[in-house]
Amino acid sequence: xxxxxxxxxxxxxxxxxxxxxxxxxxxxxxxxxxxxxxxxxxxxxxxxxxxxxxxxxxxxxxxxxxxxxxxxxxxxxxxxxxxxxxxxxxxxxxxxxxxxxxxxxxxxxxxxxxxxxxxxxxxxxxxxxxxxxxxxxxxxxxxxxxxxxxxxxxxxxxxxxxxxxxxxxxxxxxxxx
Amino acid sequence: xxxxxxxxxxxxxxxxxxxxxxxxxxxxxxxxxxxxxxxxxxxxxxxxxxxxxxxxxxxxxxxxxxxxxxxxxxxxxxxxxxxxxxxxxxxxxxxxxxxxxxxxxxxxxxxxxxxxxxxxxxxxxxxxxxxxxxxxxxxxxxxxxxxxxxxxxxxxxxxxxxxxxxxxxxxxxxxxxxxxxxxxxxxxxxxxxxxxxxxxxxxxxxxxxxxxxxxxxxxxxxxxxxxxxxxxxxxxxxxxxxxxxxxxxxxxxxxxxxxxxxxxxxxxxxxxxxxxxxxxxxxxxxxxxxxxxxxxxxxxxxxxxxxxxxxxxxxxxxxxxxxxxxxxxxxxxxxxxxxxxxxxxxxxxxxxxxxxxxxxxxxxxxxxxxxxxxxxxxxxxxxxxxxxxxxxxxxxxxxxxxxxxxxxxxxxxxxxxxxxxxxxxxx
Ligand code: SF4
Numbered sequence: 001x002x003x004x005x006x007x008x009x010x011x012x013x014x015x016x017x018x019x020x021x022x023x024x025x026x027x028x029x030x031x032x033x034x035x036x037x038x039x040x041x042x043x044x045x046x047x048x049x050x051x052x053x054x055x056x057x058x059x060x061x062x063x064x065x066x067x068x069x070x071x072x073x074x075x076x077x078x079x080x081x082x083x084x085x086x087x088x089x090x091x092x093x094x095x096x097x098x099x100x101x102x103x104x105x106x107x108x109x110x111x112x113x114x115x116x117x118x119x120x121x122x123x124x125x126x127x128x129x130x131x132x133x134x135x136x137x138x139x140x141x142x143x144x145x146x147x148x149x150x151x152x153x154x155x156x157x158x159x160x161x162x163x164x165x166x167x168x169x170x171x172x173x174x175x176x177x
Numbered sequence: 178x179x180x181x182x183x184x185x186x187x188x189x190x191x192x193x194x195x196x197x198x199x200x201x202x203x204x205x206x207x208x209x210x211x212x213x214x215x216x217x218x219x220x221x222x223x224x225x226x227x228x229x230x231x232x233x234x235x236x237x238x239x240x241x242x243x244x245x246x247x248x249x250x251x252x253x254x255x256x257x258x259x260x261x262x263x264x265x266x267x268x269x270x271x272x273x274x275x276x277x278x279x280x281x282x283x284x285x286x287x288x289x290x291x292x293x294x295x296x297x298x299x300x301x302x303x304x305x306x307x308x309x310x311x312x313x314x315x316x317x318x319x320x321x322x323x324x325x326x327x328x329x330x331x332x333x334x335x336x337x338x339x340x341x342x343x344x345x346x347x348x349x350x351x352x353x354x355x356x357x358x359x360x361x362x363x364x365x366x367x368x369x370x371x372x373x374x375x376x377x378x379x380x381x382x383x384x385x386x387x388x389x390x391x392x393x394x395x396x397x398x399x400x401x402x403x404x405x406x407x408x409x410x411x412x413x414x415x416x417x418x419x420x421x422x423x424x425x426x427x428x429x430x431x432x433x434x435x436x437x438x439x440x441x442x443x444x445x446x447x448x449x450x451x452x453x454x455x456x457x458x459x460x461x462x463x464x465x466x467x468x469x470x471x472x473x474x475x476x477x478x479x480x481x482x483x484x485x486x487x488x489x490x491x492x493x494x495x496x497x498x499x500x501x502x503x504x505x506x507x508x509x510x511x512x513x514x515x516x517x518x519x520x521x522x523x524x525x526x527x528x529x530x531x532x533x534x535x536x537x538x539x540x541x542x543x544x545x546x547x548x549x550x551x552x553x554x555x556x557x558x559x560x561x562x563x564x565x566x567x568x569x570x571x572x573x574x575x576x577x578x579x580x581x582x583x584x585x586x587x588x589x590x591x592x593x594x595x596x597x598x599x600x601x602x603x604x
Contacts, residue, residue, distance in 0.1 A: 017370065017459070019569045026550035026572070030249070030256025032223060044571050064371045068549075068569060069403060070306040072223060072322035093375050094306055095405055098322035113427045148207065148336065162231040 007105060007124040008134075009058040009084040013117050018045045019068035020059055020095065024077055034080035041077040055082030058072070058122045062088065062113040068093025075099040077175055085124055087112050087131055103157030107131065109142035126150070185434025186410050187342035187420065189377035190427060192431055192447075192474060196337075198298035204341040204440070213316075213426070214295050215329050216243045216303035217284040223323035225267045225311055226305065228330055235335035236271045244268055245277040246286040249551050250543040255457055283516025283542050285482045286310040288473040290394055293420050297412035297510045298429025301339075302329060306315055307566065308345035308482050309400045314420070315412030315430060317377070320401070324529035340375055340406045341440035343368070343569035346382035349448035353386040356494075358486055358564070358584035360384070360445075361399040362453040364462030367443060376440065379433060384447055390419040391488045398485045399566050404448035404462040452599060455582035457509040458570050466587060467599045474581065476562045479592040481572075481585055482513030482540075483536075483547040483565035487512075489522045491585040498589040504536035504597030511538050513545035537592065549573040555580075562591035 022045035024035050024037060031037050042049040059078065063089035066074060075098045078086065085105040089112060099106040107124065109131050115138040116122065124131045127150075132139035144151070186194070186201055194202045198208035217224060219267035221244060236242055244264055249257030253447060261279075277288050285303060288294070289311055295301045297315035297421075302308065304326050311318035322337065329335050345364055351357075364401040368378075378400050388396070393410050400408025408414075412430045460507045467551065481487065481495050504510045512532045514520045520542050523529050530538045546553025547565045555561055561574070568580035583591070586600035593603065 015252045017332060020573045021549075021567075021569050026548045029548075029550055030254055030260055031221075032256075032260075044576050064374065064404065067370060068306070068567065070304060070308075070320040070322055071220065072324060075322075090371065090374065092404055093450050094320050094322060097325060101324045101328075146207070158324050159227045160235070162331055166331065167230050 003137045005126050007058070007085050007126065009056045009122060010059050011118065011122045012046065012049055012052070012053065012059040012119045013113070013116050013118050014046055014063035014065070017064045017067060020066060020071050020074045021068055023066065023074040024071060029071060029073060034076050037073055039079040040079035041081060058084050059086045060088070060112055060116045060122070061086070063090045065091050067092035070094045072152050075102050075104060079104055086122065089113050100152060101158040103153060106151060107142055109140050112142045115140060118163045123162065129165050140141070185379065185436040187413055187437040187439060188315070188379050188431060188433040189340060189342050189407055191315055191338060191433065192298060192300060195298055195429060195431065195488040200293050201341045206339045208337050208339060209334050210300045210337050212241065212303040212333055212335065212482045213299035213327050213335050214241055214243065214289070214309065215326065216245065216285055216289055216301070217264070217326060218305055219246055219248050219257065219260045220304040221326060222263040224326040224330065225263055225294040228329035232329050232446060233327070233331035236273060236330045239271065239273045242273050242330065243275045243277070244273060244287060245288040245567065246282060247284045248280070248544045250282050250541070251279050253551050255515060271376055281517060283350055283518065284484045284544055286398070287488070287591065291423070291516060293423030293425045296420055296424045296426060296428040297416060298431050302326070302335065306401045306451070307398055309408050310394050310398040310407065310484060312400065312409040313390060313397040313405050314545040315410060315416055317407045317409065319406050338375070340377045342377045342379050343373055344379045344381055344439045344442045345445065346442060347380065347384040347445045347447060349384055349446045351384070352449070353445055353564060354586055354604055355450055355452055356584040357388055359394045359450065360447060361396045362455055362463045363450060364398060364445060365402055365455065365461050366453070368403045369461045370402055370459060371404050373400070376405050377407040377409060378403065378405050380408065380410050387411060389490070391490045394488070395485055399460070402566055406427060431511065447479050452584060452601070454597065455568060456586070457581070460567060460582060466583065466597065470597045470599050474597040475560060476591050477559040478553065478561040478565040479510045479588050480546045480553060480561060480565060481506060481543045481588045481589050482511065482515070482521065484515060485566045486564035486585050487513060487515035489519050492519065492523055492528050493526065493555060495585045495589045496528040498586055498600060499535050500531055502593045503590050504592050508592055508595050509538070509542060510536065510592040511546050513540045514542045516542050521599070546573060562587045562588050562597060
């Protein structure tokens with residue numbers, strides 16, 4: 001996934017403090033295949049999501065989204081669904097890092113939860129730092145992502161970024177671990 | 178509560194400056210940090226794929242990598258067996274010598290602690306959120322995901338944003354039957370689960386200085402529940418004495434400056450503080466235990482275990498209370514030591530016998546009932562008194578099961594009474 005400047009999609013809405021147990025339960029943690037994982041995403045927090053979500057849909061949530069464990073299964077399952085972006089009033093730190101590292105546009109926008117209802121069309125402008133509800137016209141601003149994170153999203157995530165870095169070191173004749 | 182705005186550096190800032198090879202850093206700055214120790218548990222199986230996709234061929238420093246399987250030990254499902262096999266194969270291929278496999282196993286954080294893998298001044302990362310526990314060594318220890326771990330294994334580095342620091346200053350004496358766990362629950366009740374997101378917490382003050390290393394581990398462990406990047410205690414003689422016989426690499430003892438700039442200082446006085454309990458469904462839903470006990474909260478299961486509170490000191494204290502009592506009828510009491518070493522110690526001290534005779538189940542060392550994916554799983558509407566660290570819906574099984582987080586002594590009191598009880602009444 002390479003980040004676009006404007007991301008549009010249909011919205012699913014979740015509340016505050018959706019923790020990683022609510023995204024992917026402990027009983028699924030031995031599953032490695034993301035296609036299998038995605039069947040169980042939000043089983044506790046939003047049970048109708050797994051069957052109803054389409055690629056490009058946008059997840060909107062309240063405060064502290066993704067709190068709890070470090071499990072990358074949570075953003076992996078959302079990436080397997082093909083979510084276009086995750087926008088929340090605030091994120092837990094490991095979820096935020098994992099999600100960006102996987103190349104998912106992950107945006108902290110204070111007040112975003114309040115301007116959306118399920119199914120609303122959202123429009124996100126990454127560089128301008130604005131997320132709008134195309135039905136109601138309401139919008140909130142957010143601080144655009146720092147340069148190095150936008151860069152990470154642009155190359156498609158951390159795997160690709162490190163791959164390029166290792167290549168660069170090899171061709172520069174520098175020691176590669 | 179107040180802020181301090183000195184020109185000095187906090188402990189987190191000093192450790193990150195060292196990791197980045199810089200003289201000083203300021204909150205918000207992004208640092209490329211050199212990693213001193215990388216730890217993986219079963220989630221590390223997901224590191225292997227991205228590591229190869231990155232085109233990495235070798236691990237940056239096999240002497241700085243620890244693998245400790247703990248969630249499903251011995252493997253309790255076919256899926257877990259596959260995760261273990263992936264890690265064993267990767268460790269063999271990459272010649273990673275420090276693999277704590279079945280028989281020499283324990284909860285990953287305890288393995289790091291009791292073997293001296295993290296020392297003062299270190300930047301340590303692990304594929305588990307409670308890696309924060311190792312901040313008790315005067316290190317900055319943080320959880321990361323498996324893809325990020327792949328980058329760390331390939332490069333030995335990761336980017337970190339320097340967090341602002343909250344200092345928690347604790348004074349006063351913990352009374353009999355009131356423990357470090359009660360103290361950290363009290364702090365959680367004030368800071369809340371989002372109060373320290375992206376921040377570092379520095380625990381300081383005379384009460385903290387008087388705590389043993391195991392008690393400091395318990396406090397730093399639950400920093401994770403406050404959303405923090407790190408929970409730290411400045412190293413002192415207690416730290417050095419603990420690490421002297423076991424430290425795996427050189428220490429760089431760093432201490433915060435007296436005029437360090439804290440975002441906020443939270444003062445806590447523990448004189449007269451009762452035991453505490455975190456009620457469903459959040460670790461910050463904290464109330465005094467005597468008040469909750471008056472509501473006669475019946476329990477179906479009791480769990481004395483997890484990286485928060487299953488060290489030898491915790492199990493000794495539990496066994497001392499248990500002796501001469503029986504587990505209440507209808508209650509399932511599960512006791513799981515945090516490592517094989519602790520298990521052996523329990524065997525020598527007769528602790529296994531005490532619990533078993535009382536009607537408890539004393540299990541092999543693992544995460545056990547802590548996370549609802551291995552054993553000791555709760556049915557809907559059941560209640561559990563637990564010495565672990567999380568009580569979100571579904572954490573130990575059914576979404577509607579209720580989990581109460583308590584000190585080890587208070588879990589034993591609940592096992593004896595069959596309902597939440599103040600352990601001081603049994604001492
Ligand atoms: S004991 Fe519980 S909190 Fe600790 S590492 Fe294991 S599952 Fe996580």
